[in-house]
Amino acid sequence: MYQETVPAHVVDAFQGVPGLPEPAGHGWDHGWRIGPYVYSRACGVAAGWSAKLRGTLQVDGVRLARPVRSTDGRFVVAGWKASTWIDGELARRVDETVLVALRLAEALAAQPAPPEPEQADPFVLADQRAWEEDAPEYRPVTGPLQVGHADLLASTLYHGTQAPVVTDLVPFAAPRPAAYTAALVIVDGLIAGAVDDGIIDRFRHLPDMDQLLLRAVSYRRHVNDLHPESTSNARSHIRRVEDLLMSEAPDTN
Structure with missing residues (x-):
């Protein structure tokens, strides 16, 4: 392009x-x-x-x-x-980027949300639809809401052993739980095939992580459905991850 x-x-x-x-x-x-x-x-x-x-x-x-x-x-x-400009490249260091997400969320906790967009774009609509879904696997997520990063895996660069670099802040469409940034990183890593499925268990201890992962993969599915540059190949990878997360969701019955 x-x-x-x-x-x-x-x-x-x-x-x-x-x-x-x-x-x-x-x-x-x-x-x-x-x-x-x-x-x-x-x-x-x-x-x-x-x-x-x-x-x-x-x-x-x-x-x-x-x-x-x-x-x-x-x-x-x-x-x-x-x-x-800061030297660095995107890397398949998903676990490390989850840790970046947690540190960034802590730093952003007291920050105000950005201005609302003048018109709803695909990302805003996708966020709304993801958090409105009510499949049986979903349950309410409680706790404080805050601004966070909606695309951190694609915005974090690595250069050897130096501290990672975040090139931009891409805010959530609406305030969400603090660990949602980390959930999006995990989902994006799984969709890209950049990390093993065990990452789910490695960070399952974070508050409401099972539910946040389901919302995150739903968000990516809706983005794929709404964005004009989306592909069927990407959709198949999203579906694979969504099936995995649905199968691992705790039984709420």
Whole structure:
């Protein structure tokens, strides 16, 4: 798929250095690296919220890609955002990313939710539908709700033994339980075939994890149903994981 290259006037607005744009990869929203910065398309009203938080948020054992302001103080210019480049790659280190999720959730617990989008997108609708489902395996999840990260596995980079890097904050569509970020990481790892099924037992001790995993895989199923770029191959992997989680759900009868 063709990706629009960052315009020169955007680079100038962020006081970036001129140079040949290099694809930064999926972990950077398919943006472009030029010198010390990565330029990516800014999606939705959450882009400014994410930038402000990444500028100040401290997460134990985790590095955040810090945002860059334009010459007039903006985080978004002509639909583009800029972040400081940090070496790292997406990796099949799902258990470690679950730990990142738990630390990030703790840091985000007191943070306000982002502004509501002007119109419902596939991710908002998918979240609503996932949490409205009432299959027999589902039961109510209690406890405090908070903002969290909806796509952490695809936003966490690793470089040797250095602390992992979170390139962006992709918020939940609505406040959810703290461990839901971790549940999404587990589900995404299982769907991608990046981790063994034993990860379910390794983190089953987290509050309501069985239920959060069911909601997380339901969310991915609805995203796949609603998103125009979804594929039938992805749907088959989601169904495999959903069947696994349904079979492992505690008997509520």
